[in-house]
Amino acid sequence: MNVRSKLDMEFSKQKGLYSSEDGACLQKSIITAEGYAITECALAVLSDLKEHKSYIFDGGFAQTLDIDASVCNGEINSIWEQNILDVIHPDDLEMKMLNELLYFHHIQKASGAMRFRQNLWQQVRIRRHDGDYMTAMHRLYYIPDSDGNTVRFALCLYGPLLFPMQNCAVVINNINGTNMSLDVSTGKDILSHKEISVLQMIANGMSSKEIARQLSISVHTVSRHRQNINAKLQVHNSMEAYRIARSLGIVI
């Protein structure tokens, strides 16, 4: 299962997502997204995790990104703004999806009061028509349903990079301004313990045969673990898987 599917699944798995019927909550969130676009000139995407739709508003930043304006306004039948994701640098997109998964895990673990008092800032490179990349800032805010608890909406804001970021992704606490990197222990949730062991052994230079022997499993099972690791991390080979897993602190 790749990262995006994992997010889709985890979003839909939330208790309470189907319980409330509040059109006012949707309407307010749509106006807020449009308000952000107008106020900050941002490219704003409000994704409704319940109805599997997104509402996209551009306040001017799409022009800076050199993204076709026609893809930046309106309603789409997906929570993923594919036209915009398509022009994000593949390496950054991969990290962006992973960070969003880590972040979702992070806020699910947070207590109700703190869950919606933080947001995720990421730095992403976006490809322009001339092929050059420009660096933009991506902010992700989760907005609760009317029950105040379930993550109903994801508000993604694309805007200029306002200050140099030390890490590509930080979680901001909107109450006291502290920021933190995503927790290593959260990263571990993506891969199973067995998969982490296998990946660590691969990183240590062991062959599938050696790994099979050490874990007392068949070579076929090691091979299946490798495939699952690659699929979960959305990569094509173990080298890439290792690179990402290391950057997440899952392996050393």
Added chain:
Amino acid sequence: MNVRSKLDMEFSKQKGLYSSEDGACLQKSIITAEGYAITECALAVLSDLKEHKSYIFDGGFAQTLDIDASVCNGEINSIWEQNILDVIHPDDLEMKMLNELLYFHHIQKASGAMRFRQNLWQQVRIRRHDGDYMTAMHRLYYIPDSDGNTVRFALCLYGPLLFPMQNCAVVINNINGTNMSLDVSTGKDILSHKEISVLQMIANGMSSKEIARQLSISVHTVSRHRQNINAKLQVHNSMEAYRIARSLGIVI
């Protein structure tokens, strides 16, 4: 005339402020302000420059500031959120008002397209109940009326300081992320040419009598200039006036 009155006057002087009758524009802006409060936990103040009202929403930051929650929600009959302004450090409040005046001049000079594509970030110290000050970030966005041109609303957002600011106040370009200090030439608009000359001579150690002789005016007129300078800069004496004027680059 003090800075606040000057701002009040300049706001109301805008052409077009009384021409439109668009309740939808007000309603959307109120929802946007509330949306900012909820999404970012900000203390949001939407001031309607036309109707002389403000709508205050707190998403949680008032608690961090240790401001009484009861003063942080609701509608008030003023564009100035006095209860909040009262707990800002007097020096910072003085600079905040001046910067807002400079910023208003700055955007009035900007072409229509660029006018609403920038905003002002300021660092301000806010007094808590225990008497200690904490530093917060204040963002000011002007929102146009439905004509897309007149400054109808001021959206002020109080939140935590997210990154160290090099200057206490910067103008952010929301399209390309560049930031700049407020323009020296804009600062000059606050005082008249004659007042700037007088203040510079005071700074150079000249007495009122010497200034009067040099400018071929009466000592009484010099005295009036001094009073006007102090009033415009919201200070009590020439020393303070000089300090502020120098920080604005009006005098050297």
